[in-house]
Amino acid sequence: MMRRRTALIASGFVAILAAVIYQPPGELLAGSSADSYRRAVxxxxxxxxxxxxxxxxxxxxxxxxxxxxxxxxxxxxxxxxxxxxxxxxxxxxxxxxxxxxxxxxxxxxxxxxxxxxxxxxxxxxxxxxxxxxxxxLVPFELKLGSTLNGYQIGRYPAEWSRNEQGEKPTGFAEVHEEHLDLPLTKHLKVRDFVTHDRQTSWPKYVAVDPRVLDKIELVLRELARRRGEEQADFTLEVHSGFRTPLHNSNVEGSARDSRHLYGDAADVAIDADGDGQLTLFDAYRVEQAVDWVERLHPELAGGLGVYSSRRYATPYCHIDARGERKRWRG
The missing domain is CATH 2.60.40 (Immunoglobulin-like)
Structure with missing residues (x-):
């Protein structure tokens, strides 16, 4: 009797252990309430x-x-x-x-x-x-004189002329160091639009117009199309994005009302032919791509400056989305 009871206990233990170890395949669970709930979300x-x-x-x-x-x-x-x-x-x-x-x-x-x-x-x-x-954004109206929260921005042309209707940014994004690598687009980051001045305090403040972000990505897509590629994977260097009026006043040759002040411009060097070098031919290809993008998207019309003088380390292009077509060379 004792042996029979022991055998029953042993066989029961084996059955329980097998049930614990055994995991039914996923297809057998497909009709379970948990799986149905997951699929229903x-x-x-x-x-x-x-x-x-x-x-x-x-x-x-x-x-x-x-x-x-x-x-x-x-x-x-x-x-x-x-x-x-x-x-x-x-x-x-x-x-x-x-x-x-x-x-x-x-x-x-x-x-x-x-x-x-x-x-x-x-x-x-x-x-x-x-x-x-x-x-x-931090509203433009919170800028006190030439500063915002201790960050030196300077005064906009509309402020100097006391023109209440003059152009000014809507506001500024407040950027801390941990925000620098946040993506603006597939190829652009917040750091690409931070002013390259010598101020070391944080936060910094940046004006960005999404139209120029969209335009640059469309230009890269057009360059890829002309190379017969689907993915726009390019070497892209941003020389200048947003500039504070204070910094812009110290940039040689810059216009007093440069579009960089309003966040709708960027100076970029793009390896358009993918040969690993930034040359004048790359700048010409970018110029052609910008013209084509503006034909397809007139709402993104703006300025294009091709800078190919020997005084620049590499040729680059100024691209902006000011709303009207402008062209120049430097």
């Missing part, structure tokens, strides 16, 4: 319309509390009913605003300047949308 992403005509813009620059065009691509749901959103700080992931319902293609920007990512929630499931990010 709609996938949320930023719609392509948020990334410009190039599809490569990865940062929006907006005023605090502004309604931002930010359509969402939701797969697995018929509407936005039940979805809520919240902006979170880049890097820390800490919430920066209250939860709000998704009620259309526009979202309300946070009230505090900074860099943000979007978090979308439904039925207790949160999804982070890392791109495009949002840069909420």
């Amino acid at each position: 709609p996938r949320v992403a930023a719609a392509m319309a948020t990334k410009g005509s190039s599809g490569e813009v990865r940062m929006h620059f907006v005023r605090a509390g502004e309604r931002v065009a930010f359509p969402l691509d939701i797969r697995g749901a018929q509407s936005t009913l039940g979805f809520r959103y919240q902006w979170v700080h880049v890097g820390t992931g800490e919430s920066a605003d209250v939860m709000r319902p998704v009620d259309g293609d526009t979202l309300l920007a946070p009230l505090t300047p900074g860099f943000y990512e979007l978090a979308v929630m439904r039925n207790g499931v949160t999804q982070r949308i890392e791109e495009p990010r949002l840069a909420v």
Whole structure:
């Protein structure tokens, strides 16, 4: 009797152990409630319309509390009913605003300047949308004289002339050291638009117009097309992005009202033919690509300066999106 009981206990233990060790294949679990729940969660992403005509813009620059065009691509749901959103700080992931319902293609920007990512929630499931990010600006009106929070910016031509209707940036992105490598586009980063002055204090302040970001990416795409390539992988050097008026006044040959002051210009050197060198022929190819992009996208019309003088270490091009066509050589 004792032997029989021992045998039963042993066989029961083996059965339990086998059940614990055995993991049924995934296809047998496909109908389980957990798997069904996972499949039922709609996938949320930023719609392509948020990334410009190039599809490569990865940062929006907006005023605090502004309604931002930010359509969402939701797969697995018929509407936005039940979805809520919240902006979170880049890097820390800490919430920066209250939860709000998704009620259309526009979202309300946070009230505090900074860099943000979007978090979308439904039925207790949160999804982070890392791109495009949002840069909420410090309003231009908070600049006191020539400084903003201790950072020397200088005065704009409209300020010197006391022209209230004169052109000024909407505001400035507040940049700390940890923000320098945040992507603006596929090929451009925040550091590319920070003024190359000698100020060592942080934060720094930067004006950026997303139109020039979109335009540069379209130029790179056109260069790739002319090389018979699908991917725009180029060596790109940004000599100058945003310039404060103070710094611009010390740049030899710069215009007093340079487009660099308004964040819609960049001086770039692009290895257009991919031979590993930056030459005059590269600059000419960039010039042709800019002309073509402006024909296809007249809303991005602007200036193009080809700088090929021997006094420059390498030829480069000034590209801007001022709204009207301008051409020059230097």
